Amino acid sequence: MDKLLEQLQDIWPLAMQAPWGFATITILVVTISWTAGRFMFGERLKTLNARLEARNELIGEYEKKIKILGENYTQPKSQENDYAISEEQIKTAKTIAKTLPGKISLRHDMTSYSALQLTEQIYKIFKESGWGISKGIVITDDLPDEGMALSISQHTTASGRIALAALKAAELKFAIREEDLPDDVDIRIFISDYPTDISNRTEKY
Known part of the structure; x- marks a missing residue:
């Protein structure tokens, strides 16, 4: 200026x-x-x-x-309701699970929609039967061919055997693995891609 x-x-x-x-x-x-x-x-x-x-x-x-x-848009085949277990199967499993509630560690493969759906149904069975449940997600390539794996300790607890019996009664396919579990866990259940042929659940273990 x-x-x-x-x-x-x-x-x-x-x-x-x-x-x-x-x-x-x-x-x-x-x-x-x-x-x-x-x-x-x-x-x-x-x-x-x-x-x-x-x-x-x-x-x-x-x-x-x-x-x-x-x-x-059509819903992908992998996300259709092919993996649901019937209410009758849930009722059968709950009848057995209620006899001796324990504690379950429930994990599912985070990359699988079918795993999430079946995990919610397994959770419903044991939660409504009075079990204590911890839930979580994992990413692993150690996937069971059956789509579900039950981990038990060398000396399975009575509640752990009840959980096995409940899932067998529901005619669900699963592999059994032996591993060391925390003292406060009776059984660990891991669910990945569950087979689509769910009508055939009569395999003996």
């Missing part, structure tokens, strides 16, 4: 000699500056509007694709 005043002071005598010429030049400079600024702002605004329109068109295309996918 000080420099501007100094410049005005330098040219003021000249401006006073031709005031109208000075005023005309000043008006022209202001007009040109305003016109150039408006032009540049207008171009910038056009660019931003063009980008906004392009983005809206892209969003519209994605919305159409999502709508089409939603209309054509």
Whole structure:
């Protein structure tokens, strides 16, 4: 601001000699500056509007694709209700499980939908039968061919044997593994991809 005043002071005598010429030049400079600024702002605004329109068109295309996918979506086979055990099987298992409740460690493969579904049903059987249950998820490549594995200790507890009997009565397929279990766990159940041929559950163990 000080420099501007100094410049005005330098040219003021000249401006006073031709005031109208000075005023005309000043008006022209202001007009040109305003016109150039408006032009540049207008171009910038056009660019931003063009980008906004392009983005809206892209969003519209994605919305159409999502709508089409939603209309054509069919539930994957692996997520259909092929793994559910019947209420009769649940009732049979609960009848036995209630005789001597214990504690179960229940784990399922987090990558399998069928494992999650069957885990919830196994949880229902034992929880409603008075068992203490700890639940969790695991990722492992040690998957039982039967889709479910029951881990018992070398000296199986009475409650552990009851759990085995309950699942056998429900005609569920499972592998039996022997391992060291915590003192407060009677049996550990791990569920992965359960077989689709669930109607055939008569295998003896």
